[in-house]
Amino acid sequence: TQLLEQSPQFLSIQEGENLTVYCNSSSVFSSLQWYRQEPGEGPVLLVTVVTGGEVKKLKRLTFQFGDARKDSSLHITAAQPGDTGLYLCAGVRDMRFGAGTRLTVKP
């Protein structure tokens, strides 16, 4: 079992602030995914990271996969209220999710 630990569990910030959330494991992953889930909906894929050290950018979101492929981070620049949601990381072949970081961005 490859456990994924996400931190922080909750994060409440003001619009315009920057933030970073983390996904860590003691195991090596072939690839990791980040999903965002809004209330009353299913999660939606944001990105898949495959290569150790990889950095992917999606507009104001920057995703990084650790060199050892055991951890990943999501950095949001100039957060907006539309970024509010539950951010989940998942091990691809493992089919398992972390507990998530619940982000609230206040106007």
Added chain:
Amino acid sequence: NAGVTQTPKFRILKIGQSMTLQCTQDMNHNYMYWYRQDPGMGLKLIYYSVGAGITDKGEVPNGYNVSRSTTEDFPLRLELAAPSQTSVYFCASSLDFNTGELFFGEGSRLTVL
């Protein structure tokens, strides 16, 4: 575009009752999954299927059963419902097991009283 469709969206059960959550996908995906999500928590895998006729247990299979007679359908059966099964259930499908995106339904909210 339908994607993954779950029914019902809401259901209240009494302890000991049984029911089936339906899941259908129209993307011709071989891989399908059932997850449950408890309040404020992430997703826990109940069962998954890699193709018609093939199913396997996930992290939390006790109290549930599944079948996969067609590529499109992956129903989840709850036998003898218990309050611990109160949760939101999500069905998902994917095309590729190794790097594939999971496509989720909108969820089925189940309350057992």
